[in-house]
Amino acid sequence: MIFSLSLSMSSCGKNNELGTTPENANNTNGNTTNPAGSKMKITIGAVVFTATLSNNATGNAFKARLPLTLNMTELNSNEKYFDFQTALPSNAANPGTIQTGDLLLYGSNTLVLFYKTFSTSYRYTSIARIDNPSGLTAALGNENVTVEFELE
Incomplete structure (x- = not known):
């Protein structure tokens, strides 16, 4: 999984990474802690999934955004990714198997949403996991896609 594409993000009144400084790219809603079981909504088109944020520095930093x-x-017919301009904290490990619905960090700035289960030799840091990924593959499709992330 090696890539170096530059991506943009639609604003739609929400935070965006492109063209912002790290100070104003982050949400200032005061959510800086991540108690175990924090929930997030992931919306793809008309389909909404619930995910549980990881109780780690990476999950906390993602939640703050x-x-x-x-x-x-789209990449490799099994994942969607986005490169942030500013890094997130990372503590990468090899999970051995990627599960459908894993939201992981590759390196320190690449967000990856996996929609297929497979073995891997790459190292990732956990951000969140979709609670019930049934229908995720169909919702994401096989092209680039807009995905909304928000606290539940």
């Missing part, structure tokens, strides 16, 4: 609307790029 919400809400986000991202134009995610």
Whole structure:
């Protein structure tokens, strides 16, 4: 999984990474802690999924950026990704198997939403996991897609 594409993000009144400084790219709603079980909504078109944020520094940092609307790029027929301009904290490990519905960080700035289960040798940091990923593959399709992330 090696890539170096530059992506943009639609604003739609939500935070965006492109053309902003790190200070104003983050949500200032005061959500800086992530108690175990924090929930997030992931909207793809008309389909809404609920995800549980990881109780780690990466999950906390991602949560602080919400809400986000991202134009995610298709890769490898199993994932959508987005490159942030500013890094998130990372503590990468090899999960061995990627599960459908995993929302992971590759490196320190690439958000990856997986829609197929497969074995991997790559290292990722956990951000969240979709609670019930049934229908995720169909919702994401096989092209680039806009995905909205917000606190539930």
